[in-house]
Amino acid sequence: NWTPAHFVTETVAALKQQIGDRKVIMALSGGVDSTVAATLIHRAIGPNLHGIFVDNGVLRKNEFYQVLEIYRQLGLNVTGIDARQRFYDALAGKTDPEEKRKTIGGLFIDVFQEAAKAEDRDASFLGQGTIYPDVIESVSVHGPSVTIKSHHNVGGLPEKMHLQLVEPLRYLFKDEVRRVGRELGIPDDLLNRHPFPGPGLAIRILGEITPEKVELLQNADDIYVKALKSHNLYNAVWQAGSILLPVKSVGVMGDERTYEFTVALRAVTSVDGMTADWAHLPYDFLAHVSNEIINSVRGINRVVYDISSKPPATIEWE
Numbered sequence: 001n002w003t004p005a006h007f008v009t010e011t012v013a014a015l016k017q018q019i020g021d022r023k024v025i026m027a028l029s030g031g032v033d034s035t036v037a038a039t040l041i042h043r044a045i046g047p048n049l050h051g052i053f054v055d056n057g058v059l060r061k062n063e064f065y066q067v068l069e070i071y072r073q074l075g076l077n078v079t080g081i082d083a084r085q086r087f088y089d090a091l092a093g094k095t096d097p098e099e100k101r102k103t104i105g106g107l108f109i110d111v112f113q114e115a116a117k118a119e120d121r122d123a124s125f126l127g128q129g130t131i132y133p134d135v136i137e138s139v140s141v142h143g144p145s146v147t148i149k150s151h152h153n154v155g156g157l158p159e160k161m162h163l164q165l166v167e168p169l170r171y172l173f174k175d176e177v178r179r180v181g182r183e184l185g186i187p188d189d190l191l192n193r194h195p196f197p198g199p200g201l202a203i204r205i206l207g208e209i210t211p212e213k214v215e216l217l218q219n220a221d222d223i224y225v226k227a228l229k230s231h232n233l234y235n236a237v238w239q240a241g242s243i244l245l246p247v248k249s250v251g252v253m254g255d256e257r258t259y260e261f262t263v264a265l266r267a268v269t270s271v272d273g274m275t276a277d278w279a280h281l282p283y284d285f286l287a288h289v290s291n292e293i294i295n296s297v298r299g300i301n302r303v304v305y306d307i308s309s310k311p312p313a314t315i316e317w318e
């Protein structure tokens with residue numbers, strides 16, 4: 001019978017065997033899977049695991065520093081790289097969703113490889129937080145011929161960098177990963193985080209991305225996510241986020257006319273993200289969030305709630 005404690009003991013022993021005194025590098029994302037995988041590998045080989053966490057400029061508000069702090073508390077050896085400006089430069093003028101994804105995925109690999117070259121020339125392994133559904137998904141989910149949205153990952157990296165893979169979660173499902181994470185002492189806050197796409201807020205800002213728009217959306221989204229948590233709704237939905245629409249509309253503020261952006265709030269219930277229903281959040285909760293966003297985020301004067309389910313809509317707007 002499978003228990004998290006057994007899994008940890010056996011996996012740590014197997015990792016020690018596999019890796020010995022060689023080195024592992026790993027891209028960390030702040031997500032559940034990469035954090036649990038890194039913590040396991042760290043248990044086996046300590047500082048010979050070197051993590052790299054990139055600020056791509058489209059993370060959530062304060063996420064970069066909060067996540068680095070959690071890594072520090074877990075004792076992980078992680079370098080944070082502020083690459084925001086490079087991503088903004090690369091994204092400038094791009095409006096097509098797939099082009100944004102490719103730009104971010106490609107630049108991420110460049111930044112990661114540069115960091116690895118500078119600091120880990122002698123690494124033999126690449127750690128990855130691959131879990132069982134990823135293994136299946138890469139062969140079947142999007143069908144053999146149609147990719148609806150290309151998902152950002154570090155595919156192709158190990159071959160390019162002549163590294164062997166270390167994937168300690170390869171045979172686990174998400175709930176098992178969370179149980180292993182709890183066993184390893186990773187904070188619940190991190191283990192219960194909603195899924196967040198690799199291209200981040202870039203696919204939640206419709207149209208062109210600018211640092212100003214990122215800041216607007218980060219501020220609105222932060223209000224929404226904090227309110228979900230304080231109203232005990234965060235764990236009741238599968239995923240939630242805010243979308244900045246390329247639409248300005250007229251409003252009034254005191255005796256002034258405003259002409260500002262619209263933010264859409266999205267929350268869904270789902271089991272695996274393949275299908276999803278829009279979450280029936282309470283009206284008074286939505287009213288509270290709407291007021292708070294409009295009153296405190298200058299540049300947004302209208303909030304709408306997305307009541308589309310998947311299919312035929314998707315969870316993200318791009």
Ligand code: XMP
Nearest residue numbers: 149150151152195197198199273314315316
């Ligand atoms: P959709 O929008 O296709 O999203 O209904 C389903 C799930 O996948 C996430 N998603 C992504 N994750 N890179 C990612 O890492 C991407 O490009 C990407 N696009 C969508 C989305 O957040 C949801 O959880």
